[in-house]
Amino acid sequence: MSTVEKNDKTERAERLSVFKTYKLYVGGKFPRSESGRVYEVTDSKGNWLANVPLSSRKDARDAVVAARKAFGGWSGATAYNRGQILYRIAEMLEGRREQYVREVADAEGLSKSKAAAQVDAAIDRWVWYAGWTDKIAQVVGGGNPVAGPFFNISSPEPAGVVAVLAPQESSFLGLVSVLAPVIATGNTAIVVASETSPLPALSLGEVLATSDLPGGVVNVLSGRTAEIATPLAAHQDVNAIDLAGADEVLAKELEIAAADNLKRVLRPQPVDDWAAAPGIDRMTAFLETKTVWHPTGSLGASGSSY
Amino acid sequence: MASVFEYAPAPESRSIVDIAPSYGLFIDGEFVEAADGKVFKTVSPSTEEVLAEIAQAGEADVDRAVKAARKAFVKWSALPGSERAKYLFRIARIIQERSRELAVLETLDNGKPIKETRDADLPLVAAHFFYYAGWADKLEHAGFGASPAPLGVAGQVIPWNFPLLMLAWKIAPALATGNTVVLKPAETTPLSALFFADICRQAGLPKGVVNILPGYGDSGAALVAHPDVNKVAFTGSTAVGKEIARTVAGTHKKVTLELGGKGANIVFDDAPIDQAVEGIVNGIFFNQGQVCCAGSRLLVQESIQDELLESLKRRLSTLRLGDPLDKNTDIGAINSEEQLTRITSLVEQGEAEGAERWSPACELPESGYWFAPTLFTNVTQAHRIARDEIFGPVLSVLTFRTPDEAVAKANNSAYGLSAGIWTEKGSRILAVANKLRAGVIWSNTFNKFDPTSPFGGYKESGFGREGGRHGLEAYLAPSSPEGER
Numbered sequence A: 001m002s003t004v005e006k007n008d009k010t011e012r013a014e015r016l017s018v019f020k021t022y023k024l025y026v027g028g029k030f031p032r033s034e035s036g037r038v039y040e041v042t043d044s045k046g047n048w049l050a051n052v053p054l055s056s057r058k059d060a061r062d063a064v065v066a067a068r069k070a071f072g073g074w075s076g077a078t079a080y081n082r083g084q085i086l087y088r089i090a091e092m093l094e095g096r097r098e099q100y101v102r103e104v105a106d107a108e109g110l111s112k113s114k115a116a117a118q119v120d121a122a123i124d125r126w127v128w129y130a131g132w133t134d135k136i137a138q139v140v141g142g143g144n145p146v147a148g149p150f151f152n153i154s155s156p157e158p159a160g161v162v163a164v165l166a167p168q169e170s171s172f173l174g175l176v177s178v179l180a181p182v183i184a185t186g187n188t189a190i191v192v193a194s195e196t197s198p199l200p201a202l203s204l205g206e207v208l209a210t211s212d213l214p215g216g217v218v219n220v221l222s223g224r225t226a227e228i229a230t231p232l233a234a235h236q237d238v239n240a241i242d243l244a245g246a247d248e249v250l251a252k253e254l255e256i257a258a259a260d261n262l263k264r265v266l267r268p269q270p271v272d273d274w275a276a277a278p279g280i281d282r283m284t285a286f287l288e289t290k291t292v293w294h295p296t297g298s299l300g301a302s303g304s305s306y
Numbered sequence B: 001m002a003s004v005f006e007y008a009p010a011p012e013s014r015s016i017v018d019i020a021p022s023y024g025l026f027i028d029g030e031f032v033e034a035a036d037g038k039v040f041k042t043v044s045p046s047t048e049e050v051l052a053e054i055a056q057a058g059e060a061d062v063d064r065a066v067k068a069a070r071k072a073f074v075k076w077s078a079l080p081g082s083e084r085a086k087y088l089f090r091i092a093r094i095i096q097e098r099s100r101e102l103a104v105l106e107t108l109d110n111g112k113p114i115k116e117t118r119d120a121d122l123p124l125v126a127a128h129f130f131y132y133a134g135w136a137d138k139l140e141h142a143g144f145g146a147s148p149a150p151l152g153v154a155g156q157v158i159p160w161n162f163p164l165l166m167l168a169w170k171i172a173p174a175l176a177t178g179n180t181v182v183l184k185p186a187e188t189t190p191l192s193a194l195f196f197a198d199i200c201r202q203a204g205l206p207k208g209v210v211n212i213l214p215g216y217g218d219s220g221a222a223l224v225a226h227p228d229v230n231k232v233a234f235t236g237s238t239a240v241g242k243e244i245a246r247t248v249a250g251t252h253k254k255v256t257l258e259l260g261g262k263g264a265n266i267v268f269d270d271a272p273i274d275q276a277v278e279g280i281v282n283g284i285f286f287n288q289g290q291v292c293c294a295g296s297r298l299l300v301q302e303s304i305q306d307e308l309l310e311s312l313k314r315r316l317s318t319l320r321l322g323d324p325l326d327k328n329t330d331i332g333a334i335n336s337e338e339q340l341t342r343i344t345s346l347v348e349q350g351e352a353e354g355a356e357r358w359s360p361a362c363e364l365p366e367s368g369y370w371f372a373p374t375l376f377t378n379v380t381q382a383h384r385i386a387r388d389e390i391f392g393p394v395l396s397v398l399t400f401r402t403p404d405e406a407v408a409k410a411n412n413s414a415y416g417l418s419a420g421i422w423t424e425k426g427s428r429i430l431a432v433a434n435k436l437r438a439g440v441i442w443s444n445t446f447n448k449f450d451p452t453s454p455f456g457g458y459k460e461s462g463f464g465r466e467g468g469r470h471g472l473e474a475y476l477a478p479s480s481p482e483g484e485r
Helices: A003-011 A057-076 A079-095 A097-108 A112-132 A136-140 A173-184 A199-209 A225-234 A248-261 B059-078 B081-097 B099-110 B114-135 B163-176 B191-203 B217-225 B238-247 B273-289 B302-316 B337-352 B403-411 B426-435
Strands: A038-042 A048-053 A142-144 A150-158 A161-165 A188-192 A218-221 A240-242 A264-266 A287-295 B025-027 B030-032 B039-043 B050-055 B153-157 B180-184 B210-212 B231-235 B254-258 B264-267 B297-301 B356-358 B374-377 B394-400 B418-422 B440-443
Touching: A048 A199, A057 A150, A057 A161, A057 A188, A057 A218, A057 A225, A079 A097, A079 A112, A079 A173, A079 A199, A097 A112, A097 A199, A112 A173, A136 A150, A136 A287, A161 A173, A161 A225, A173 A188, A173 A199, A188 A225, A199 A218, A225 A240, A225 A248, A248 A264, A248 B238, A287 B426, B025 B059, B050 B191, B059 B153, B059 B180, B059 B210, B059 B217, B081 B099, B081 B114, B081 B163, B081 B191, B099 B114, B099 B163, B099 B191, B114 B163, B114 B273, B153 B163, B153 B217, B163 B180, B163 B191, B163 B231, B180 B217, B191 B210, B217 B231, B217 B238, B231 B238, B238 B254, B264 B273, B264 B403, B273 B302, B273 B394, B273 B418, B297 B302, B297 B403, B302 B374, B302 B394, B337 B356, B337 B394, B394 B403, B403 B426, B418 B426, B426 B440
Parallel strands: A161 A188, A161 A240, A188 A218, A240 A264, A287 B440, B153 B180, B153 B231, B180 B210, B231 B254, B264 B297, B264 B418, B297 B394, B374 B394, B418 B440
Antiparallel strands: A038 A048, A142 A150, A150 A287, B025 B030, B025 B210, B039 B050, B356 B374
């Protein structure tokens, strides 16, 4: 602490800080849980940090409705536009860097410098994915040289509404690493925050709300992962699920539930270091390939003469 | 409708193919009996003639085959890609050489017209092996990393509608990527897969690389559940696909599923009617409609409905149903009695729900399993015949007024495999294709296939793609999190 602050304290009564009421982020708004429930979140040493919403099945269903509603607009936006918005998220985060460093340090029990490294990596990750939005189609799509008077084009399209169970340990970098690829490709997401460390995720909602990201594209829920994930995995209007934040037993249960409407399932992948370069698998996991055929006709056997 | 000129019979000779009275399972390069000695019979659907007796794989046989495939995997996966390629090229060539024999065999066992096995199935089967042969030594350039690795043993379960083609779709990319295979053909159409075993022998393919286990659903279930299978590939019904997805839950098995469909074939008012009619016929009556990507829902713009239906009915009246070995036959037999029962019951339900049924005058042969080409009008989206996959020569006709309505109706399905768009306006094709939630979209054509082109569905039509560069992904190990690929 600086001497100036010390002097302030001795001269004035200590200022009572303003607590933040952590809320969900659903459909571009910040509701409390419909259930009216909250649970206590502590730092890594067990000190109380906040009461956060304990989301219910109804919250999960509301989030699916919001995500579905947003899907047409977001998937129909130009890839360039989506890239701009993802980059804008990085801009907004940069401005609030200190806040996230504090939240990540509290959540994960990291030193300030280590937490700062996590936050920086998370910001850079948004920038990385911002650049992918208008390139992934060229990398994984293409024209196919069919043997006949036809031409066809394969291009990737978003799978739809994706439920994302954020990793439990990496409260912010892990969260961004699983969320950004899902929306970069035009999907909309319901993300279930780390159960024990949800505060960085809930704060991310505030950044997303001010980043030109249409409401409903990302919806953030906090609470018991298993309780929220179960209705999401079984939901008929969810197209895919990322099981990153589920343990082995829960992941199997959810994968079975997901089979009911043949959701795309990304099983939990071991990740030693979330800061490592992610590759494109998390994007392609939630893409479909559409192949469009058209006759080419023929100009005659000799073709045109030049 | 009686035609002006009668067609003389033009049967393809069946003497080109020798069918043995009985066949074993093909495990580790040998034909062997099932461990429990069980057998079943395969019949020709057009005559109900018993073609052969086939060994029926049980759990012990599955285990034996997986062990053989595991053992073969060590050497096969270590082989230079260029050598694997040569084996696949050999197989492609032998298929071309023996394609007449295989076409007749497939027609006998499946019931589909020789015209289709000869001109569609067999050329595509050879083309698939030829295409994937070329990938075997180029995998590091396929976009899946610098040193893509095979998964191990692939358990593959294929359906009866395109027995040899589905075998090619499964085996060619699996072998090209260095995996070994245990494949279960459908119980009603095991013969071409067993003949394929002989082709593997002629090609000198190492023992155990390909194993063929004929059997029923329980054999397939045992294969999918086998703990030493690394990759599951299935083509078939959505119900079984869901069961497989549950079975592999919590395991490391990679899965691709090619499941059912209820394809919308959308005809706009500016479409060339005659071409559209050909496309509609091809979309739903090709292979007796027993096609997962069949255009089984015709969505026609209201203003041209009468004109289109009149043309369509006239065209249907010229289709020739009968002996599948006759080169002039357009519509062959339904694959099995069970399938015929299913089609019949769904069609009866369509009538009961108030849709209007129409078929051309059509004489059905006395033996065998047959169903006349059938058209339903006055169909609404709520009708079961507009929602459920019938997997038979049955077309449901719905109407629309605006492109938005067409898109909404086309997408109003749990399936998302195929769709067709008929219009002269290019911008409309692209706009509508963009909005359709389906994996394959044919504009001004239908039911076209090519080994270079990814095929597969959205939503409950399954996951993954077969064909093209995309088809390799299903048989390669996922990339490391370090992003090496």
